Amino acid sequence: MAEMTARVSGFFGRMPRWVYVVIALALAIAFPLLEQFGLMQTLWLRLGTRVLVYVLLAVGLNLVLGETGLLHLGYVAFFAVGAYTTAILSSPRFGIQWNFWVIVALAMGLSMLFGFLIAVPTLRLRGDYLAIVTLAFGEITRMTLNNWETLTNGPGGIPGIYPPNIFGWTVDSPLEFFYVLLVAVVIVIYLLGNVKDSRIGRAWNALREDEIAAHHSGVRPMRAKMLAVVMSSGIAGLAGAIFAYYQQFINPTYFLFMQSTIVVCMVVLGGMGSIPGAVLGAVVLDATPEVIRQAFTTWLPGAFGRDFLPGVQSALQTDFDRYRMAIFGLVIVLMVIFRPEGLLPNKLWKREVHEEDPRELEKTHQHLFDFEEGKQDLEV
Amino acid sequence: MSPEHIFSLTISGITVGMIYALIALGYTMVYGVLQLINFAHGEVFTVGGYIAASTLIWAGVDGTTPLAVKIGYFGLALLVSLVLTAALGWLIERLAYRPLRQQSRIIALLAAIGTSIFLQNMLVIVFGPQPIIMPTAIVPTGFVEVFGARIRVLQVIIIVVSLVLMALLTWIVKGTRMGKAMRATSQDREAAEMMGIETNLTISFTFVMGSSLAAIGGFLVAMYYGSLQFNTGFLYGLKAFTAAVLGGIGNIPGAVVGSLILGLAENWGVGLTLELLAWLFVLGVLVGLYFQLVRAPRRRVAHIAEEFRTPEYESRVRNVYLFAPVLAVKTLFSERTDALVYVSAQHAVRLMLGNAILAAVAIAFFMAGDIQFSSKWQHVISFVVLMAILMFRPSGILGENIVEKV
Incomplete structure (x- = not known):
C-alpha cells in the first residue's frame, strides 16, 4: 500500500509543471462552454466568475501573507478602492463614463497609493501590530464608504455601472466577463510567478524566514516589504475594478471584514507562498459551500423527494453564511495546527514549519547531499 | 456645552x-x-x-x-x-x-x-x-x-x-x-x-x-x-x-x-467638528515645523565629531534642514557629499514631506467646512x-x- 501511494505520488511528482498548467487552463477555458451548450445553469457560470475574482485576490494576498509573511487583514479595503473608483467613474451617479483602460489603471494606481500610505508607517512595526493596523484600515475604509454619502451614496451603494468597452468590444455577459477575468488571472499569475523566482522573490522568502538574517545578507526589509504590499494592493485594485464592472452594483456590504478573512483562509488552506495553492484554495473555498447548498436544497430533494432532511434545508437557507464562516474559522485553526504548509505546499515553507520534525530535517539533509543520479538539489 | x-x-x-x-x-x-x-x-x-x-x-x-x-x-x-x-x-x-x-x-x-x-x-x-x-x-x-x-x-x-x-x-x-x-x-x-x-x-x-x-x-x-x-x-x-x-x-x-x-x-x-480637527492638524504642523527647524538640526549637529566641529560645518548641516527642500534635494543629487550632510538631507526631506501632508490635510478639512461628527464616525x-x-x-x-x- 505504502509502495503504491509512493508510486502514485512519484508519478504526479515527475510530471512537469506545465502539464498541470495546461490541464488547469483547458478546464478553465472549457468551463463556460458548458453553459453555452446548455449543460449547466447560468448560476454556475456566475459562481465561476466569482471564483476567478477570488483567485485574483488570493494570489495577490499570497504575495504579502505567503511570500513575505506579513499578516494583512484589511485586504478587502484595496478591493473596495478599486471597485469604488470604477463605480464612480463609470456610472450614472455622476454621469460620466471613462475609458476602461484609464479606469483600470486608476483603480490599480489608487489602490497602490493607499497601500503605500499604509505601508510607510506600519511596516516598521512588529508583525502582529501590522495585523491590527491593516484590520483597522479595512474597517475605516468600509465605514468611510458607508458614511461619505456625497461621494459614495452611503449604504445605498452605486447602481447601474456601465459595461466596459475593451477595444470596441462591449463586455456585458457573464461568459465574456469570465474570459476577461481569466485573461487577467493568467497575466497576473504569470507575472507573479516570474517575480517569485526573481531576486526580489527570494528576498521576500528570506524576510519571512528570518528578518534579521535577511537584513544582514543585504536585503532591505522596508523596501522589499513595501514592494510586496504595494504590488498586492494593485492586484486587489484590479480585481475590484473588474468585479464592479461585472456586478454592475456595489455597496459597502461587499467589503466586510469577513471578505478579508475569507481570502486569508484561502491562502492558508492552499499553502502559504504557493501560487497553485492560492488558486486551489480560492476554488475550493468559494465553490464547495455553493455546491453543498445546491446539493441539499435542489439535487438531493430532487432525487429523494421534496421532504429530504427538511431541517438541514431550512438551516441552509437561513443561516448558510454563518455555517460557512464558522467552518472557515475552524478550517483556519485546523489547518495551522495539523497541516500548516497547506494543500499544495511550497517546499521552503513546508520545511520551515516542520523545523522540529526529524523526518523533514532528514529529508532536507538528503536533498542537500543528494548527489546521486547527478542531482544537485541545493534549493534549501 | x-x-x-x-x-x-x-x-x-x-x-x-x-x-x-x-x-x-x-x-x-x-x-x-x-x-x-x-x-x-x-x-x-x-x-x-x-x-x-x-x-x-x-x-x-x-x-x-x-x-x-x-x-x-x-x-x-x-x-x-x-x-x-x-x-x-x-x-x-x-x-x-x-x-x-x-x-x-x-x-x-x-x-x-x-x-x-x-x-x-x-x-x-x-x-x-x-x-x-x-x-x-x-x-x-x-x-x-x-x-x-x-x-x-x-x-x-x-x-x-x-x-x-x-x-x-x-x-x-x-x-x-x-x-x-x-x-x-x-x-x-x-x-x-x-x-x-x-x-x-x-x-x-x-x-x-x-x-x-x-x-x-x-x-x-x-x-x-x-x-x-x-x-x-x-x-x-x-x-x-x-x-x-x-x-x-x-x-x-x-x-x-x-x-x-x-x-x-x-x-x-x-x-x-471638522474645524476643530483641522486646528489640531495645524497644531501638528507647528510641532512638525518645530522638529524640522529646531530640534532635528540641533540633534544632528550634536553628532559631529570633535575634530570636524567648525562653525561652517555646523551651519552646513543646519542649512539642509532650514532651507529644505531646495538645499536638501540639491544635496541628495550632488555628486559627492558628506555622509552626515547626506543623511541629514534625507531626514529633512522626509520631515518636510510629513509637514506638507499634515498641512494638506488641515487645508482639506478647512475647505470641507463645518461637518459635525455624528456618532457614526465615532x-x-x-x-x-x-x-x-x-x-x-x-x-x-x-x-x-x-x-x-x-
Missing part, C-alpha cells in the same frame, strides 16, 4: 473606559505571557455577556420578583457566566494555541483569528442574529445628582466593580505565588520552566483570569446598554486592544490608563487613534517593557 454636560460626558467616558479596561487587561496579560494577540478575546467577552443574559432570561426575572431573589439570580448569572467563560478561555488556549507554541508568530495569530471567526458565527448559530435583550428588571435604574448632573447608579456600580477587580488583579499578580509565576513566565518562559515553574499551568491560569474579567465586562455592558449583539465583541475587542497598546502592551496599569483615555476621548469626541475616530499610536509611539504611554511587566 455646559459644565454639567461635560461632567456627565466625563462620567460616561470613565464608565466605558473601565469596561474597555476589563477587556484590555485580558489582552495585555495574554500578550505578556505568550506574545500573542488573542483575537478571540472579544468573542469571549460577548459569550460572557450572552451567558449571563440568557441565564437571567431563563430564570424569568421580571418586575414582580422580590429583591432578595433578584440578587440571588444576579449572583447565579454572574457565577454561571464566570465559570463557563473561564472554561471557554481555558479551552481556547488548550486546543488552539498550545499546539502552536513552537511555531512562528504569524501561525499562532492565524489560529487566533480562526478561533475568533468560529466563535462569532457559532454565537449566531446558537442564539440567532438578533441581539439578546437583558431583562430590564435586573438593571438598577436610579440616578444620583452630582454637581447638577444626573448620573446613573449603574455607572457608579460599573466603576466601583471595575476598580475592585483591578485591585484584586494587582494583588494576584504582585502578591501571590501564581502572580510571581506569571511574571516569571512573561519574562522568559524557558528559564521559568527550568526554575520549576509550571508554565503551562501558568498560561492556562492567565487565560482563565483574562476570560473571567471579560465575562464580567460582558455582563456589565449588557446591563449598561440593555442588549448585546453577536458582533459587539469584535468592536469592543478592537477598542480594548487599542487601549492596551495605547497604555503599553504587557503593562497592567498601562491598560487601565489607556482604556480611560480612549473612553474619555470617544465621549468628548462626539462634540468634535468608531472611525478610535481606529484613527489606534493607527496614530501604532505609528508614532508603538510602545505606548507607559512603555511596554517595564520591569513589572506581566
Whole structure:
C-alpha cells in the first residue's frame, strides 16, 4: 500500500509543471462552454466568475501573507478602492463614463497609493501590530464608504455601472466577463510567478524566514516589504475594478471584514507562498459551500423527494453564511495546527514549519547531499 | 456645552473606559505571557455577556420578583457566566494555541483569528442574529445628582466593580505565588520552566483570569446598554486592544490608563467638528515645523565629531534642514557629499514631506467646512487613534517593557 501511494505520488511528482498548467487552463477555458451548450445553469457560470475574482485576490494576498509573511487583514479595503473608483467613474451617479483602460489603471494606481500610505508607517512595526493596523484600515475604509454619502451614496451603494468597452468590444455577459477575468488571472499569475523566482522573490522568502538574517545578507526589509504590499494592493485594485464592472452594483456590504478573512483562509488552506495553492484554495473555498447548498436544497430533494432532511434545508437557507464562516474559522485553526504548509505546499515553507520534525530535517539533509543520479538539489 | 454636560460626558467616558479596561487587561496579560494577540478575546467577552443574559432570561426575572431573589439570580448569572467563560478561555488556549507554541508568530495569530471567526458565527448559530435583550428588571435604574448632573447608579456600580477587580488583579499578580509565576513566565518562559515553574499551568491560569474579567465586562455592558449583539465583541475587542497598546502592551496599569483615555476621548469626541480637527492638524504642523527647524538640526549637529566641529560645518548641516527642500534635494543629487550632510538631507526631506501632508490635510478639512461628527464616525475616530499610536509611539504611554511587566 505504502509502495503504491509512493508510486502514485512519484508519478504526479515527475510530471512537469506545465502539464498541470495546461490541464488547469483547458478546464478553465472549457468551463463556460458548458453553459453555452446548455449543460449547466447560468448560476454556475456566475459562481465561476466569482471564483476567478477570488483567485485574483488570493494570489495577490499570497504575495504579502505567503511570500513575505506579513499578516494583512484589511485586504478587502484595496478591493473596495478599486471597485469604488470604477463605480464612480463609470456610472450614472455622476454621469460620466471613462475609458476602461484609464479606469483600470486608476483603480490599480489608487489602490497602490493607499497601500503605500499604509505601508510607510506600519511596516516598521512588529508583525502582529501590522495585523491590527491593516484590520483597522479595512474597517475605516468600509465605514468611510458607508458614511461619505456625497461621494459614495452611503449604504445605498452605486447602481447601474456601465459595461466596459475593451477595444470596441462591449463586455456585458457573464461568459465574456469570465474570459476577461481569466485573461487577467493568467497575466497576473504569470507575472507573479516570474517575480517569485526573481531576486526580489527570494528576498521576500528570506524576510519571512528570518528578518534579521535577511537584513544582514543585504536585503532591505522596508523596501522589499513595501514592494510586496504595494504590488498586492494593485492586484486587489484590479480585481475590484473588474468585479464592479461585472456586478454592475456595489455597496459597502461587499467589503466586510469577513471578505478579508475569507481570502486569508484561502491562502492558508492552499499553502502559504504557493501560487497553485492560492488558486486551489480560492476554488475550493468559494465553490464547495455553493455546491453543498445546491446539493441539499435542489439535487438531493430532487432525487429523494421534496421532504429530504427538511431541517438541514431550512438551516441552509437561513443561516448558510454563518455555517460557512464558522467552518472557515475552524478550517483556519485546523489547518495551522495539523497541516500548516497547506494543500499544495511550497517546499521552503513546508520545511520551515516542520523545523522540529526529524523526518523533514532528514529529508532536507538528503536533498542537500543528494548527489546521486547527478542531482544537485541545493534549493534549501 | 455646559459644565454639567461635560461632567456627565466625563462620567460616561470613565464608565466605558473601565469596561474597555476589563477587556484590555485580558489582552495585555495574554500578550505578556505568550506574545500573542488573542483575537478571540472579544468573542469571549460577548459569550460572557450572552451567558449571563440568557441565564437571567431563563430564570424569568421580571418586575414582580422580590429583591432578595433578584440578587440571588444576579449572583447565579454572574457565577454561571464566570465559570463557563473561564472554561471557554481555558479551552481556547488548550486546543488552539498550545499546539502552536513552537511555531512562528504569524501561525499562532492565524489560529487566533480562526478561533475568533468560529466563535462569532457559532454565537449566531446558537442564539440567532438578533441581539439578546437583558431583562430590564435586573438593571438598577436610579440616578444620583452630582454637581447638577444626573448620573446613573449603574455607572457608579460599573466603576466601583471595575476598580475592585483591578485591585484584586494587582494583588494576584504582585502578591501571590501564581502572580510571581506569571511574571516569571512573561519574562522568559524557558528559564521559568527550568526554575520549576509550571508554565503551562501558568498560561492556562492567565487565560482563565483574562476570560473571567471579560465575562464580567460582558455582563456589565449588557446591563449598561440593555442588549448585546453577536458582533459587539469584535468592536469592543478592537477598542480594548487599542487601549492596551495605547497604555503599553504587557503593562497592567498601562491598560487601565489607556482604556480611560480612549473612553474619555470617544465621549468628548462626539462634540468634535471638522474645524476643530483641522486646528489640531495645524497644531501638528507647528510641532512638525518645530522638529524640522529646531530640534532635528540641533540633534544632528550634536553628532559631529570633535575634530570636524567648525562653525561652517555646523551651519552646513543646519542649512539642509532650514532651507529644505531646495538645499536638501540639491544635496541628495550632488555628486559627492558628506555622509552626515547626506543623511541629514534625507531626514529633512522626509520631515518636510510629513509637514506638507499634515498641512494638506488641515487645508482639506478647512475647505470641507463645518461637518459635525455624528456618532457614526465615532468608531472611525478610535481606529484613527489606534493607527496614530501604532505609528508614532508603538510602545505606548507607559512603555511596554517595564520591569513589572506581566
